[in-house]
């Protein structure tokens with residue numbers, strides 16, 4: 556029987572924990588590390604080996620998958636800066652592939668790629684589309700980019716966490732498409748928040764907005780997902796406002812540097828920042844509804 560492939564998952568938050576569980580389920584030998592150890596510890600019951608440092612997790616494995624908050628968190632973890640322990644990239648030299656799945660934007664993606672090159676580590680830019688539930692159900696869409704020669708070796712990892720993988724060319728194209736997709740996701744969420752609030756303030760049952768959309772050419776399942784949560788006032792985080800504000804910042808930067816007048820993205824950024832400032836950083840981004848109707 557072939558030896559189990561091994562992988563280290565660095566970052567076991569909303570997304571990283573279920574991704575690690577699905578890798579265990581599909582037969583990978585999985586090590587996990589999280590800055591806050593208590594968030595990684597429960598994964599021992601699923602069959603993962605919980606490590607004290609990121610470098611310990613990465614030692615000798617076939618793949619290292621990063622699923623951390625932002626580019627700075629990924630960089631400090633991989634280089635051992637800050638309080639994140641020894642240098643992970645040195646541990647990986649010449650044998651393991653780095654699958655960078657966090658949403659970090661274009662500049663950080665390039666910076667991380669240079670760090671990998673300098674360390675002699677193979678780097679695949681692989682942000683994912685999909686939130687908590689698709690991560691739990693192994694139904695993410697992986698937006699992979701990097702050296703084509705790595706494609707076959709990465710396929711079994713991506714198949715374990717997702718339902719679909721797109722290979723998009725040289726490293727960085729995945730991060731670009733991720734920003735494009737999230738510009739749509741954030742705009743829809745923000746527009747739904749305003750439509751629900753407008754319906755309510757005009758004396759309508761906001762459920763009418765969703766039922767009138769249903770089945771029409773204007774409809775999208777995401778409007779129902781987020782709209783129903785807003786109407787229920789259920790802001791349990793799938794995609795927290797803090798992450799949404801971070802992504803909106805990356806989208807505005809990408810739009811500005813590429814010459815797009817991103818008026819909608821700027822308005823979305825303002826709304827998401829307002830949600831964070833009002834204390835909803837860890838609530839779902841649908842809490843943007845709460846700052847759409849001033850109290």
Ligand SMILES: NC(=O)c1ccc[n+]([C@@H]2O[C@H](COP(=O)([O-])OP(=O)(O)OC[C@H]3O[C@@H](n4cnc5c(N)ncnc54)[C@H](OP(=O)(O)O)[C@@H]3O)[C@@H](O)[C@H]2O)c1
Pocket residue numbers: 565566567568569570571589590591594622623624625627628629631632639656657658659683684685686687793794795798802
């Ligand atoms: N949630 C979604 O719907 C979704 C969907 C697609 C992509 N993403 C992207 O996936 C990534 C993870 O998101 P998530 O929703 O899983 O977020 P999360 O639950 O907030 O997890 C963030 C992770 O990053 C770690 N982290 C943050 N700053 C760090 C630092 N300076 N050093 C080391 N570790 C640090 C956290 O560690 P602690 O536990 O110690 O804080 C935690 O493990 C983000 O880039 C996000 O944009 C999220």
